[in-house]
Amino acid sequence: MSDTSLRVVWVYPDLLSTYGDQGNVLVVERRARQRGLDVQRLDVRSDQPIPTSGDIYLIGGGEDRPQRLAAERLLRDGGLNRAVDNGAIVFAVCAGYQIMGHEFVNDLGERSAGLGLLDVVSSRGEAERCVGDVLGEADDQLRLPELTGFENHQGITHLGPGVRPLARVRLGNGNGTGDGTEGAWRDTVFGTYLHGPVLARNPQIADLLIKLSLDVNALPPTDDTWYEALRQERIAAATQPA
Amino acid sequence: MAGNTEPLSPRSRLAVTAGRAAAAVSRAAGRGSGSVIGGKVALRLDPDLLQRLAQHLDVVLVSATNGKTTTTRLIAEALRANGEVVSNALGANMPAGITSALAGGSDARYGVIEVDEKYLAGVARDVTPKAIALLNLSRDQLDRAGETRMLAERWREGLSGQKAVIIANADDPLVVWAASSSPNVVWVAAGQEWKDDAWSCPACGGVMQRPGDDWFCAECGFRRPLPTWALSGDHVLDPHGSAWPIHLQLPGRANKANAATSAAVAAAFGVPPQVALERMYAVKAVAGRYDVVQYQGRDMRLLLAKNPAGWLETFSLIDPPPTPVILSVNARSADGTDTSWLWDVDYGRLAGHPICVLGDRKLDLAVRLEVAGVPFQVCESPEDAVRRCPPGRIETIANYTAFQDLRRAVGN
Ligand SMILES: [Zn+2]
Numbered sequence: 001m002s003d004t005s006l007r008v009v010w011v012y013p014d015l016l017s018t019y020g021d022q023g024n025v026l027v028v029e030r031r032a033r034q035r036g037l038d039v040q041r042l043d044v045r046s047d048q049p050i051p052t053s054g055d056i057y058l059i060g061g062g063e064d065r066p067q068r069l070a071a072e073r074l075l076r077d078g079g080l081n082r083a084v085d086n087g088a089i090v091f092a093v094c095a096g097y098q099i100m101g102h103e104f105v106n107d108l109g110e111r112s113a114g115l116g117l118l119d120v121v122s123s124r125g126e127a128e129r130c131v132g133d134v135l136g137e138a139d140d141q142l143r144l145p146e147l148t149g150f151e152n153h154q155g156i157t158h159l160g161p162g163v164r165p166l167a168r169v170r171l172g173n174g175n176g177t178g179d180g181t182e183g184a185w186r187d188t189v190f191g192t193y194l195h196g197p198v199l200a201r202n203p204q205i206a207d208l209l210i211k212l213s214l215d216v217n218a219l220p221p222t223d224d225t226w227y228e229a230l231r232q233e234r235i236a237a238a239t240q241p242a
Numbered sequence: 243m244a245g246n247t248e249p250l251s252p253r254s255r256l257a258v259t260a261g262r263a264a265a266a267v268s269r270a271a272g273r274g275s276g277s278v279i280g281g282k283v284a285l286r287l288d289p290d291l292l293q294r295l296a297q298h299l300d301v302v303l304v305s306a307t308n309g310k311t312t313t314t315r316l317i318a319e320a321l322r323a324n325g326e327v328v329s330n331a332l333g334a335n336m337p338a339g340i341t342s343a344l345a346g347g348s349d350a351r352y353g354v355i356e357v358d359e360k361y362l363a364g365v366a367r368d369v370t371p372k373a374i375a376l377l378n379l380s381r382d383q384l385d386r387a388g389e390t391r392m393l394a395e396r397w398r399e400g401l402s403g404q405k406a407v408i409i410a411n412a413d414d415p416l417v418v419w420a421a422s423s424s425p426n427v428v429w430v431a432a433g434q435e436w437k438d439d440a441w442s443c444p445a446c447g448g449v450m451q452r453p454g455d456d457w458f459c460a461e462c463g464f465r466r467p468l469p470t471w472a473l474s475g476d477h478v479l480d481p482h483g484s485a486w487p488i489h490l491q492l493p494g495r496a497n498k499a500n501a502a503t504s505a506a507v508a509a510a511f512g513v514p515p516q517v518a519l520e521r522m523y524a525v526k527a528v529a530g531r532y533d534v535v536q537y538q539g540r541d542m543r544l545l546l547a548k549n550p551a552g553w554l555e556t557f558s559l560i561d562p563p564p565t566p567v568i569l570s571v572n573a574r575s576a577d578g579t580d581t582s583w584l585w586d587v588d589y590g591r592l593a594g595h596p597i598c599v600l601g602d603r604k605l606d607l608a609v610r611l612e613v614a615g616v617p618f619q620v621c622e623s624p625e626d627a628v629r630r631c632p633p634g635r636i637e638t639i640a641n642y643t644a645f646q647d648l649r650r651a652v653g654n
Contacts, residue, residue, distance in 0.1 A: 023585030030613045047449040063389040179297035230605040
């Protein structure tokens, strides 16, 4: 695979990179390079056009006002929707996840339009902010091990029939609807409330994104000793209350 | 401008005495200095105590995400040129700790007070400061501090209508946004290495343009104000254009910036820059930070870094490779329980240093370094880590509770 290149686009780090979201970019980059791929990383600020030629688009979490601004600029730009129409992969976290849906509630308490790439609708929860470790069983179709992550959000996301939940939570809140779902996905678009960042805690998801973009079923193995040690520690810590 | 001339009311005196008693009990029970519990007891008896204790003092408040404890020490040292100073030197920076510190300095002329960012507006209302020094604002403890821009907004609201002179960093757009609600600001070009919390204009949300050291928003015209004081290499430039050398025992660019701001504060209190800067040399370590400790035949320099901006400034002051570096990170409640900030720190800058990782969250550090492509060793204890380093200097960088753990382990 050494001649294959992978274009990784980090969408709007100036607005959406509050919770170590660069980590997801770094993990995809690192794991792709370890497989001999030539990675081109492109950080696109919100005053620049979104290129449509990327393979994997990563979008992170952010505060309420930047979230509204990001949604407005992405809608005006249109590039991300065109990229997805061309088969690109999107992995969106927290505020970015909400933007992938039909609408969310913005900092002004009004409904903001999202990109409609996921059949979900988000609102602001009345209950306390969801903060803490999350454990979840990933959707069978994704063939992923148990998911671990950290959530920190006020949002609630309702899933429509056009998506499947990314996971069912064993611990934590996930989508916050009380139905035990966490995140959403369809085809090549994924959304989650988990950070930590989530790809560092679940490198198998990073591999899934790379496999989807290369259209292969398997990747050469990597030495995942430290990822695995961290996963086991976080799973144990979450299940044994202090 | 005089010291404590009017006596406190009987109620306030009672509150101070009760606070001291509570502090003594807390100390006797082995719960630290007792200053916070003492302050809480005293404030419950007399809610206006802080205001009353401060009214005889010329007060300067110091707030920021990073560097406020050190800057408070530097300013206190400078103002002692003109009179006695009372200060919360150990960093108890919320109203109870501040009350307790002021209650201990009845003869002082100056109050030099570090204030937690979240409490700045309230404390400023209570103590009627003569000056307020604002150094920087950046992401810190994301699981509970809320939004950095909202914090700037709260500062902005709290500072409008303030009579104090605001001494603020012109190089931090969030600080400038917060301070510019005040009519009376002295701008200091103190620099700022960390830029990732201010790419978005705090006024209008436009994308900030940052050519060189300048910054501006092309959409609304919000821009860097013209500073009258500046840090320039190893010198402070005063409003007359004179350059005064900085001699500090504290290392790093960030501390030079703290010294520049402190010199501007001192000038507002009538202490000339030369006198102020000379006096700052006396500050060697601040609550154990920057201390060099002999441990198992090594010289461990203890460095505290609590958030991405702090780690960035710390990386720029450590000795070059092959000096070994020990990193220790916890995520207890005082640190913030969310470790995702580790990914905002460019650990690639440690390439070439032998690295040992420690602390409750050493595995988070391990994955972070693995992804950065930097070799490291995971260690069980400070002793284990030090054993893996050759004799000589070791740079030790830790976040809040990890730093306290390390100090205890190496007998500091
Ligand atoms: Zn603007």
